[in-house]
Amino acid sequence: MTTPSIPDTMRAGRILAPRRTEVATVPVPTPGPGEVLIEVARAGICGTDIHILDGDYALAKFPMTPGHEFAGTVVALGEGVRLRHVGERVTADPNLPCGLCPECQRGMVNQCHDLVPVGVARDGAFARYLTIPERVVVPIGDLPFAEGALVEPLACVVWGLERIRVHAGDIALVLGAGPMGCLLLQALKASGAARVAIVDVAPARLELARSLGADLAVTPDDLEQLRTFAPLGFELVVEATGIPSVLEGAIDHARPGGTVWVFGVAPGDAMAKVSPYQLFRRDLNLIGTFAVNQTVPRAVAMIQGGSVKVAPLVSHVLDIEDFGEGLRLAQHDPDRMKVQFSFGEPGA
Ligand SMILES: [Zn+2]
Ligand SMILES: [Zn+2]
Incomplete structure (x- = not known):
């Protein structure tokens, strides 16, 4: 060679x-x-x-x-x-x-x-x-x-979208507005979510998320605004921080019948407390998705098509x-x- x-x-x-x-x-x-x-x-x-x-x-x-x-x-x-x-x-x-x-x-x-x-x-x-x-x-x-x-990070999002299934008109919440959160936000909208709220501690990230289409971008202190935004809860809540306590809070935001998507990478030995009763009582789905599964070509297409910037x-x-x-x-x-x-x- x-x-x-x-x-x-x-x-x-x-x-x-x-x-x-x-x-x-x-x-x-x-x-x-x-x-x-x-x-x-x-x-x-x-x-x-x-x-x-x-x-x-x-x-x-x-x-x-x-x-x-x-x-x-x-x-x-x-x-x-x-x-x-x-x-x-x-x-x-x-x-x-x-x-x-x-x-x-x-x-x-x-x-x-x-x-x-x-x-x-x-x-x-x-x-x-x-x-x-x-x-x-x-x-x-x-x-x-x-x-x-x-493309590869977006391909991880696309694989998750296949597993969780967004329904047209869903109201979604993304926890974490880093690069992944901002990909999730855009991909959810491109897949039919009507409105998406996003939460992060960094104001600069929230500003970017707004410019990429977030309908509400707030810090974790603004719980009241999230409640006003989705009084019945969110059909879809995405954990994109990898912080176990954020997952614990995520379940509270889900609407009955909704889905909590574990996307962020937590340390291998981390544990989170969830209420089995809440999962049961409110018909919740708890879904994890890992890496990429033959979704790279579709991630390329989404970027080429302009639906994800x-x-x-x-x-x-x-x-x-x-x-x-x-x-x-x-x-x-x-x-x-x-x-x-x-x-x-x-x-x-
Ligand atoms: Zn990676
Ligand atoms: Zn194999």
Whole structure:
């Protein structure tokens, strides 16, 4: 795979062990059979990356290069690649299912027994190049790379929408107005929700949520406004913070017959108190949804069609040399939205 334009080494943001990071010069990987080499243009930091950094994500194998939300250009093909071509602008579903286990066989590939998440259990996109199997690569057409790198988070939302089912005219509540909350807000409206309220502690995030179509955007202190907005409760309440106490409160907001959707990623050992009686008495649905299940192409379509705007969600764009600073912003700046690394390609 020695093409003159592809160097032998590259810079990569690495996590060596919990809370230990560096930017290192590492070999550019060679695509194996069925794999493509992608030159990364943009890669976004996700909450999962912060869990890996903190050492509370069991699937992570150190030392490693994280990064699973990305877009870039195919620059080399491994043996036997059939549909992708050099020069193609792409993103990918970063979870590699085995295709053989009982969950894969029934179409629940996100629940694969041998799931290999790129950027978690194998090197990811916080480097100029990564290899990935062709079977999970999805073209993004002429979508800007910054937007292509937000396809994967939206694909998580789209998978959840399939499980929870929005009904035309539903009134929804999103708890958390980070990048995911703002994707949820827009995707719910695009799927038929009549009005959506959103809650966050950060005023800057609430302002952005309003500009993206939130009908009410308030802090958790404004319970009264939520009650006025939906006096009978919400048909749909989405927990998008990963904070257990927020889930506990979410159930109170649901209208009888409504659905509470657990979307935020809580620590693996966290517990929340819920009232079985309330679930029973008010005919509530409590539904969790995990990652992406063959929903990447539809996420691309939603962004291309304009029903979900992702460009305004990018608050910081950094060079990979500032890897540590990017992680710090993503973990500690309450106003930040999506932090991306740019590798400086045209159109990125
Ligand atoms: Zn993610
Ligand atoms: Zn499997």
